[in-house]
Amino acid sequence: SFNTFFPKEANGGTRVFTQEKPGFAEARWFEAGTQVATLALSDAANDAPVKSKFDTATEKLGEFPVVTVGKNQSAVLVAGKYQVKVSSPTLDHAARRALLEKFDLAGLAKL
Numbered sequence: 001s002f003n004t005f006f007p008k009e010a011n012g013g014t015r016v017f018t019q020e021k022p023g024f025a026e027a028r029w030f031e032a033g034t035q036v037a038t039l040a041l042s043d044a045a046n047d048a049p050v051k052s053k054f055d056t057a058t059e060k061l062g063e064f065p066v067v068t069v070g071k072n073q074s075a076v077l078v079a080g081k082y083q084v085k086v087s088s089p090t091l092d093h094a095a096r097r098a099l100l101e102k103f104d105l106a107g108l109a110k111l
Contacts, residue, residue, distance in 0.1 A: 002041045003027075005084075007102030015039065029086075029099060037088035037099055041108070045081035061100055064109075068093050076100050079109040 002025035006015055012031055019026040023043035028035050044050040054077040057065035066076045074096035075085040084103050086096040 002108075005041060005104045005108045006039060007099060010102075037086050037091055037096065039099065039103075040083075040085045040087070041103070042083050042085075043081065044077070044083040050083055051077060051080070061097065062105065064105060066097065066100070074100060076105065078105050079111075082108050082111070084108070 003017060003020065006017075006025070006027055007013070007029070009015060014030045015027040016030065017025065017027045018038075024040070025042075026038060026040045029037040029039055042050075053067055053069070053075075054065040057067050057077075059066040061076050064076045064078050066074065068074050069085075072089050073085055073087045074093050075083055077083055084100060084105070086099045088096055091099075
């Protein structure tokens with residue numbers, strides 16, 4: 001059921017879902033035929049360590065806190081319970097954030 005919240009294919013970008021299970025979905029994001037990122041959405045409602053990394057977030061995407069994890073991941077916590085993450089060894093934080101913005105975060109917050 002998480003698949004509907006992932007970015008739609010647009011502007012030369014396409015997604016290929018690679019894993020789906022209860023509480024988790026993952027897709028690869030391709031641009032010009034090359035994989036540039038891995039997108040993931042997970043239910044973190046009962047995962048205190050995941051949620052705690054957002055406690056000191058100084059950046060927001062709308063009303064939701066955003067963090068950089070290591071040098072290759074950016075994540076947002078939606079409605080205090082869903083973690084949306086973009087991982088990429090080639091994209092910088094701004095590009096990863098732009099992909100986070102393509103998720104239907106408002107729709108996800110209503111779950």
